[in-house]
Amino acid sequence: MLYNFYLNKNMIYLLIILLLSFVNFNLCFKCGFNDLKFPENDTFISFHDNNDTQNRLLNTDDSSDNDEFESIRIYLDTEYIENQTTVNKTLKSKALDVLKSAINLLQKIVLIKRETSKLILNSTQIQNSCDNITISNDLASGKGKGVDADLVLLAKFTDNELGSNVQAAASYCGLDPISHRPIVGFVLINSSLDLSKMENSEEYLKLLFFHEITHVLVFHPSLWEHHYIPVLNGEKFTKVKEINGINRTLITSPNVLKAAKKHFGCSDIEGIELENQGGTGTTGSHWESRIMLGDYMIGFDYSEIFLSEITLGLFNDSGWYKVNDYTGGLFRHGKNQKCEFLEDKCIKKELTPFSNEFCNDKAFFRCGSSRLVRSFCYLVSYTSNIPSDYQYFSDPLKGGYSYSDYCPISMELLLNSSMYLSGNCKYGGSFGYENIGEVVGDKSICVLSSLVGSNETSIPMEMLKNRIRPMCYPITCNMNTKTVTITVLKTNISCPTEGGEQKVDGFDGVVFCPDFNSVCTGTTFCTSLSDCIEKKSVALEETFQYNYKPENQQDYKYYSTNYAPNEITGIGANTEVNDDEEEEENTNDKGKYIILNPILFIIYILSQFL
Ligand SMILES: [Zn+2]
Numbered sequence: 001m002l003y004n005f006y007l008n009k010n011m012i013y014l015l016i017i018l019l020l021s022f023v024n025f026n027l028c029f030k031c032g033f034n035d036l037k038f039p040e041n042d043t044f045i046s047f048h049d050n051n052d053t054q055n056r057l058l059n060t061d062d063s064s065d066n067d068e069f070e071s072i073r074i075y076l077d078t079e080y081i082e083n084q085t086t087v088n089k090t091l092k093s094k095a096l097d098v099l100k101s102a103i104n105l106l107q108k109i110v111l112i113k114r115e116t117s118k119l120i121l122n123s124t125q126i127q128n129s130c131d132n133i134t135i136s137n138d139l140a141s142g143k144g145k146g147v148d149a150d151l152v153l154l155a156k157f158t159d160n161e162l163g164s165n166v167q168a169a170a171s172y173c174g175l176d177p178i179s180h181r182p183i184v185g186f187v188l189i190n191s192s193l194d195l196s197k198m199e200n201s202e203e204y205l206k207l208l209f210f211h212e213i214t215h216v217l218v219f220h221p222s223l224w225e226h227h228y229i230p231v232l233n234g235e236k237f238t239k240v241k242e243i244n245g246i247n248r249t250l251i252t253s254p255n256v257l258k259a260a261k262k263h264f265g266c267s268d269i270e271g272i273e274l275e276n277q278g279g280t281g282t283t284g285s286h287w288e289s290r291i292m293l294g295d296y297m298i299g300f301d302y303s304e305i306f307l308s309e310i311t312l313g314l315f316n317d318s319g320w321y322k323v324n325d326y327t328g329g330l331f332r333h334g335k336n337q338k339c340e341f342l343e344d345k346c347i348k349k350e351l352t353p354f355s356n357e358f359c360n361d362k363a364f365f366r367c368g369s370s371r372l373v374r375s376f377c378y379l380v381s382y383t384s385n386i387p388s389d390y391q392y393f394s395d396p397l398k399g400g401y402s403y404s405d406y407c408p409i410s411m412e413l414l415l416n417s418s419m420y421l422s423g424n425c426k427y428g429g430s431f432g433y434e435n436i437g438e439v440v441g442d443k444s445i446c447v448l449s450s451l452v453g454s455n456e457t458s459i460p461m462e463m464l465k466n467r468i469r470p471m472c473y474p475i476t477c478n479m480n481t482k483t484v485t486i487t488v489l490k491t492n493i494s495c496p497t498e499g500g501e502q503k504v505d506g507f508d509g510v511v512f513c514p515d516f517n518s519v520c521t522g523t524t525f526c527t528s529l530s531d532c533i534e535k536k537s538v539a540l541e542e543t544f545q546y547n548y549k550p551e552n553q554q555d556y557k558y559y560s561t562n563y564a565p566n567e568i569t570g571i572g573a574n575t576e577v578n579d580d581e582e583e584e585e586n587t588n589d590k591g592k593y594i595i596l597n598p599i600l601f602i603i604y605i606l607s608q609f610l
Pocket of ligand 1: 211212215285286298299
């Protein structure tokens with residue numbers, strides 16, 4: 001009788017927790033690249049105001065002409081948007097600001113042999129090929145003088161051309177007839193976008209537009225499928241290979257291969273896979289997120305958004321551009337994990353051999369692969385069988401995120417629904433752990449820790465002891481000793497170069513030091529895509545392998561399995577992979593997150609004692 005009473009009370013608490021904690025919240029940009037209707041034939045645009053150039057203006061790999069490459073000039077023609085009177089003025093102005101920030105960021109890494117003549121366009125031709133967008137008089141032949149630019153970017157708000165959860169889309173719409181380089185492109189912005197609603201929205205959408213403009217510049221299947229990329233010389237840019245029983249399209253261009261060999265530590269690499277999920281449109285227009293998770297050119301929004309050396313290789317391989325390598329080396333998914341990472345299954349015998357990248361237990365909290373985002377293990381139960389090629393567990397319903405070939409991956413812990421990037425250690429929000437040393441800011445990274453000050457005796461703090469959680473702590477990279485110092489409150493913790501578990505005087509619990517190479521940068525320390533570009537940070541030249549093993553942490557108990565996204569229902573998992581409907585259904589499974597709230601956590605902990 002008594003027992004039943006306690007049980008019922010516990011159940012009420014748990015019900016409250018579950019109701020409040022599992023919020024069906026869709027923090028989602030879905031790149032709308034695939035919603036665009038491409039014309040059957042590309043438009044080649046004679047844009048010069050004279051015919052003084054027959055130069056293909058290419059990257060010839062001749063080091064003597066390096067000086068000719070300068071920052072790409074992207075001209076954003078805003079007139080069409082300014083004349084869209086039905087769109088809210090504040091939204092227009094904010095969207096244009098964000099678009100300009102993204103352009104500014106791209107101009108810092110993409111270099112080009114600049115056009116010597118002004119760019120001037122035929123209005124009718126542009127309107128026909130660029131989604132009916134009209135150009136300003138300055139750009140129009142017969143009316144204006146043209147502009148000094150290498151690319152004209154047009155923009156348009158739209159109510160109905162994009163799916164409801166798509167925030168923006170972009171494509172090129174005019175090519176140089178000589179070099180075949182895109183010289184005109186357009187960005188569509190969803191009119192229902194509300195930039196005022198979400199904290200960090202400007203940073204988040206800057207990265208979204210950065211992604212979209214990259215589709216305009218180079219990441220576009222039409223460019224490689226139609227052999228427009230001049231360095232191809234008739235060679236194919238892609239090949240098809242069977243991996244894990246599925247035919248996959250790989251990008252095989254030389255600089256992509258070179259960067260990938262170095263990143264994965266796989267000298268036999270044949271290419272980098274393109275996304276094979278999400279329906280006919282998505283397939284082939286983004287990197288495969290199973291192996292490129294965290295790069296900004298994967299096909300869905302993800303909390304770790306970085307510029308990889310592999311994507312920079314693609315810019316180089318076009319022949320049209322050279323790039324500054326200001327990546328900071330932050331893309332760390334699959335780093336040094338050898339060829340097995342690219343071709344083996346992510347889960348074997350229900351465990352993962354790649355514990356930095358994947359997980360096999362939803363009860364465990366995590367940091368993202370690049371150690372910058374507080375995360376959990378996304379491993380769910382689908383309502384219908386996962387396609388057989390992607391079944392890694394004895395239970396055919398059990399699997400991870402669909403776009404990542406159903407591999408269980410780290411997914412951001414959401415603080416609340418009014419903030420983008422909330423789990424991020426640079427931009428994110430407070431989980432209420434300031435008194436035990438959490439700091440969200442420029443110098444912080446995600447570190448797994450159970451540290452609580454020994455003199456902390458309150459019940460909530462007692463409850464946190466020996467319970468591992470992802471925490472944001474400020475770190476210092478000591479380049480001479482190749483070590484990391486973690487600061488927890490006023491205590492500096494010196495980590496060994498290879499990382500590992502550390503006890504700390506004055507604290508109960510342990511901190512799991514990261515490997516120096518897994519968090520530090522080669523030059524100025526940086527912790528986000530834009531931060532690294534602004535600071536011109538380059539990757540660390542690594543001399544040894546990671547040996548940091550997150551699975552060693554499993555001796556410890558996490559808060560509770562009840563915080564994991566337990567048996568989510570209503571998720572569709574169609575058995576046919578290349579099915580447009582699957583794209584719609586599977587984007588919904590991303591919409592289920594945990595909102596971790598310390599007050600709820602305390603209620604839950606207390607409930608265990610009542
Ligand atoms: Zn995209």
